Amino acid sequence: MGSVTRIILQRLALGLLTLFIVSIVIFIAVNLLPGDFAEAILGQGATPEAVASIREGLGLDKPPITRYFDWLGGAIQGDLGSSFAQANFASFTGSDAASGTTVAEQIAPRFKNTLFLAGVTAAIAVPVSIFLGVLAALYRNSIFDRATNILTLSSISSPDFFLAYVLILFLSVLNPLLPSLSNIYDGMDFSERLVKSLLPALTLTLAVTAQMMRMTRAAIINLLASPYIEMARLKGISPMRVIVTHALPNALAPIITVIALNLAYLITGVVVVEVVFVYPGIGQLFVDSVKIRDIPVVQACCLIFAAAYILLNLSADVLSILSNPRLRHPK
Amino acid sequence: MSELLLKVRDLMIEGRSDETWNPIINGCSFDLNKGEVLGMIGESGAGKSTVGLAAMGFTRDGCRISGGTVEFDGIDLVNASAAVKRGLLGKRIAYVAQSAAASFNPAHRLIDQHTEGPVQHGVMPREESQEDAMELYRRLRLPNPEEIGFRYPHQVSGGQLQRAMTAMAMACRPDLIIFDEPTTALDVTTQIEVLASIRDIVEQFNTAAIYITHDLAVVAQMADKIKVLLKGDEVEEADTRTMLSDPQEEYTKSLWAVRSFQRPTKPAVPADAVPVVSVKNVSAAYGKVPVLFDVSFDIHAGRTVAVVGESGSGKSTAARCITGLLPPTSGVIEFDGEPIPADYRSRTKMQLRQAQMIYQMADTALNPRKTIGEIIGRPVQFYMGLTGSAKRKRVDELLNEIELEPSQYFHRLPSELSGGQKQRVGIARALAAEPKFIICDEVTSALDQLVAEGILKLLAKLQDELGLSYMFITHDLATVRSIADEVVVMKDGRVVEAGPKKEMFTPPHHAYTDLLLSSVPEMDPDWLTNLLDARGVDNIGDAAVGKM
Numbered sequence: 001m002g003s004v005t006r007i008i009l010q011r012l013a014l015g016l017l018t019l020f021i022v023s024i025v026i027f028i029a030v031n032l033l034p035g036d037f038a039e040a041i042l043g044q045g046a047t048p049e050a051v052a053s054i055r056e057g058l059g060l061d062k063p064p065i066t067r068y069f070d071w072l073g074g075a076i077q078g079d080l081g082s083s084f085a086q087a088n089f090a091s092f093t094g095s096d097a098a099s100g101t102t103v104a105e106q107i108a109p110r111f112k113n114t115l116f117l118a119g120v121t122a123a124i125a126v127p128v129s130i131f132l133g134v135l136a137a138l139y140r141n142s143i144f145d146r147a148t149n150i151l152t153l154s155s156i157s158s159p160d161f162f163l164a165y166v167l168i169l170f171l172s173v174l175n176p177l178l179p180s181l182s183n184i185y186d187g188m189d190f191s192e193r194l195v196k197s198l199l200p201a202l203t204l205t206l207a208v209t210a211q212m213m214r215m216t217r218a219a220i221i222n223l224l225a226s227p228y229i230e231m232a233r234l235k236g237i238s239p240m241r242v243i244v245t246h247a248l249p250n251a252l253a254p255i256i257t258v259i260a261l262n263l264a265y266l267i268t269g270v271v272v273v274e275v276v277f278v279y280p281g282i283g284q285l286f287v288d289s290v291k292i293r294d295i296p297v298v299q300a301c302c303l304i305f306a307a308a309y310i311l312l313n314l315s316a317d318v319l320s321i322l323s324n325p326r327l328r329h330p331k
Numbered sequence: 332m333s334e335l336l337l338k339v340r341d342l343m344i345e346g347r348s349d350e351t352w353n354p355i356i357n358g359c360s361f362d363l364n365k366g367e368v369l370g371m372i373g374e375s376g377a378g379k380s381t382v383g384l385a386a387m388g389f390t391r392d393g394c395r396i397s398g399g400t401v402e403f404d405g406i407d408l409v410n411a412s413a414a415v416k417r418g419l420l421g422k423r424i425a426y427v428a429q430s431a432a433a434s435f436n437p438a439h440r441l442i443d444q445h446t447e448g449p450v451q452h453g454v455m456p457r458e459e460s461q462e463d464a465m466e467l468y469r470r471l472r473l474p475n476p477e478e479i480g481f482r483y484p485h486q487v488s489g490g491q492l493q494r495a496m497t498a499m500a501m502a503c504r505p506d507l508i509i510f511d512e513p514t515t516a517l518d519v520t521t522q523i524e525v526l527a528s529i530r531d532i533v534e535q536f537n538t539a540a541i542y543i544t545h546d547l548a549v550v551a552q553m554a555d556k557i558k559v560l561l562k563g564d565e566v567e568e569a570d571t572r573t574m575l576s577d578p579q580e581e582y583t584k585s586l587w588a589v590r591s592f593q594r595p596t597k598p599a600v601p602a603d604a605v606p607v608v609s610v611k612n613v614s615a616a617y618g619k620v621p622v623l624f625d626v627s628f629d630i631h632a633g634r635t636v637a638v639v640g641e642s643g644s645g646k647s648t649a650a651r652c653i654t655g656l657l658p659p660t661s662g663v664i665e666f667d668g669e670p671i672p673a674d675y676r677s678r679t680k681m682q683l684r685q686a687q688m689i690y691q692m693a694d695t696a697l698n699p700r701k702t703i704g705e706i707i708g709r710p711v712q713f714y715m716g717l718t719g720s721a722k723r724k725r726v727d728e729l730l731n732e733i734e735l736e737p738s739q740y741f742h743r744l745p746s747e748l749s750g751g752q753k754q755r756v757g758i759a760r761a762l763a764a765e766p767k768f769i770i771c772d773e774v775t776s777a778l779d780q781l782v783a784e785g786i787l788k789l790l791a792k793l794q795d796e797l798g799l800s801y802m803f804i805t806h807d808l809a810t811v812r813s814i815a816d817e818v819v820v821m822k823d824g825r826v827v828e829a830g831p832k833k834e835m836f837t838p839p840h841h842a843y844t845d846l847l848l849s850s851v852p853e854m855d856p857d858w859l860t861n862l863l864d865a866r867g868v869d870n871i872g873d874a875a876v877g878k879m
Contacts, residue, residue, distance in 0.1 A: 236420035
């Protein structure tokens with residue numbers, strides 16, 4: 001296992017390096033946004049003095065490099081700073097700016113909701129995709145294979161909001177099976193939360209299934225010409241078992257990679273679906289924060305998105321490595 | 332004994348290419364009795380494997396049985412349903428593939444693959460089949476029979492995998508086993524162990540077998556009767572001794588005569604001659620693993636030095652050191668008496684030109700997307716600076732040298748050529764640099780004997796015309812006998828013996844040279860039996876452990 005541990009540590013170190021570089025990019029990009037919080041909050045009639053005083057209060061007058069390292073230093077210690085909007089609100093009510101809601105407090109419940117939705121979606125989409133992929137490989141070029149391909153491809157080609165409204169129409173309006181509003185809140189019990197999240201989860205399932213299913217199918221079919229698959233057939237093994245026990249274990253690496261990419265999408269790219277179902281996820285928070293130039297929140301969201309991408313790809317790499325017996329069992 | 336097991340009549344098989352069905356097998360008939368071994372022989376493309384698989388009722392994708400019958404123990408395999416065939420495959424008819432390394436699933440342990448058949452066919456439960464696997468491993472003289480099954484395929488050597496696959500074929504005690512070139516990918520010394528194991532176990536369980544190979548000497552040891560195929564046609568069939576002593580057909584006779592090509596002995600090299608290439612006390616390592624130890628040999632102008640040894644003996648590593656792909660950890664490479672940089676990146680274009688290489692697998696050594704003209708034209712332009720019509724003229728000359736008609740082959744892709752033609756293109760590409768010295772790395776081992784002989788003759792002709800020196804890496808001693816002037820025998824990264832060919836083939840030898848020489852199968856059907864008697868079974872066992 002020595003070599004595997006070393007590879008994992010290497011990847012981890014590379015992941016951290018990537019995250020560091022991404023943090024610089026995020027900081028620069030966010031600072032390139034036209035306008036700033038002071039202008040956004042004061043509107044058109046802002047006097048230069050008022051803008052300057054708000055800027056000073058939020059530290060926006062410091063040079064960018066200083067602000068970057070203040071932010072990075074805080075982020076490393078888990079302090080993502082204070083939300084501008086909340087801090088500002090606090091100053092109006094006369095309390096101390098520093099005691100306003102921190103970014104972490106603001107993001108945490110939203111991020112939890114996003115993870116919940118991604119989790120429910122993954123729990124449906126991943127098994128379904130692999131199952132459909134295996135069946136499509138087994139009955140390749142049959143009617144079933146083609147129908148699955150057409151269905152999954154049309155669903156991935158349709159915009160998210162369109163799928164969402166179609167599902168609402170059929171599952172909520174015409175047949176009132178599921179609620180069309182996913183306004184979940186703290187203290188809801190699990191089953192209620194699940195029911196409320198089901199429609200957005202199904203929408204997202206339709207959006208991510210195609211790629212995973214097609215990769216499963218392609219990775220398996222790719223292996224069907226290998227001598228060991230022919231050997232399994234010549235041993236009189238049933239076609240289903242040939243695919244599941246002989247082809248699938250060797251096809252895992254590409255499948256895992258695609259699954260990781262899609263899971264990352266579920267965490268970072270679902271704002272449209274959140275808006276349609278009024279689901280309180282991190283995507284909405286992010287968009288709102290961009291609108292009012294609440295830079296600490298925007299930066300924190302970006303950093304979380306980047307970390308999610310890196311972490312999921314990292315786990316995909318590690319799992320792919322572990323799926324190779326040559327590395328698990330060195331000579 | 333003489334109970335009929337398999338009856339094949341007028342078997343016709345077609346393969347699909349470009350939307351049309353073309354005949355691959357044009358009527359093949361044979362009978363196989365219980366416990367009998369049929370040797371099936373022919374060049375690649377003769378359809379041996381296709382017939383072998385059809386005898387199991389199986390055709391590869393893109394092939395179909397278009398006529399004739401295959402009857403196994405009264406069951407019509409051509410028309411049987413997939414489920415009926417699945418019930419027979421693995422249980423009553425088993426298959427041993429050419430490359431065990433590729434045919435074992437890399438994701439599962441050997442023993443899990445072994446027990447899969449018996450468990451799925453309901454022959455015996457898993458535990459019993461595991462016990463049985465260990466017993467079979469023991470009978471096939473695998474080292475550590477209790478433990479070896481729990482390894483993954485990549486943890487086991489090629490010869491051992493081939494025996495493990497034979498054990499797997501035996502798992503359900505089938506009535507018939509198809510052996511498809513089971514020893515072709517193995518070294519001669521390993522081949523003997525596998526041949527002996529296969530022969531013993533087939534005899535012990537009275538299993539019938541079809542033994543497919545292109546090596547006559549091998550089939551002579553294994554088969555009761557031999558069938559010769561040529562491009563999908565039956566040539567002849569007879570019992571082994573008759574076939575060897577009295578072949579009827581011209582084609583069979585030509586197969587039998589293949590190993591006759593031999594170059595005349597050249598005069599000794601003058602003592603003061605400067606070798607074209609001199610390897611001096613070279614040691615080399617892959618990473619931290621040392622693989623070459625203090626290797627020295629010289630190659631003189633117009634001479635062929637054969638470097639022989641089993642896989643892993645360091646032959647190809649020595650070649651990599653000479654070409655500068657693997658800089659040695661110590662020692663020097665000299666061209667014409669001048670030391671040259673160890674790393675190819677520090678060598679001048681002139682030095683790079685001097686030494687060219689021809690590879691074992693012409694398939695993978697030629698860029699599949701480039702035409703033959705482009706493949707040969709590139710070194711012509713790179714080394715000789717020729718462009719335009721001068722380049723075209725030179726490429727045509729080179730194609731003529733390798734006996735391929737330029738107008739016909741210039742625009743073809745490698746996939747449109749046969750194996751032997753591809754290897755000729757590899758030779759032309761090496762010649763394009765106008766080198767003094769060419770490394771031939773197992774250039775004939777992937778080819779059929781007749782084709783291989785053509786390549787050897789071409790290389791000999793080019794040597795005479797152009798005064799080339801060859802370093803000829805091979806594990807095939809018949810090739811050495813026909814083409815070499817000097818021989819270097821390598822084992823475990825060391826030179827164990829070196830000298831003129833004549834000395835090497837006359838006793839006394841170094842013990843290892845002796846083992847190599849005596850392991851080359853001969854056309855005598857009693858050769859294996861006699862050899863095993865002479866060596867004693869223990870000796871074989873030792874050799875097996877030595878391979879670990």
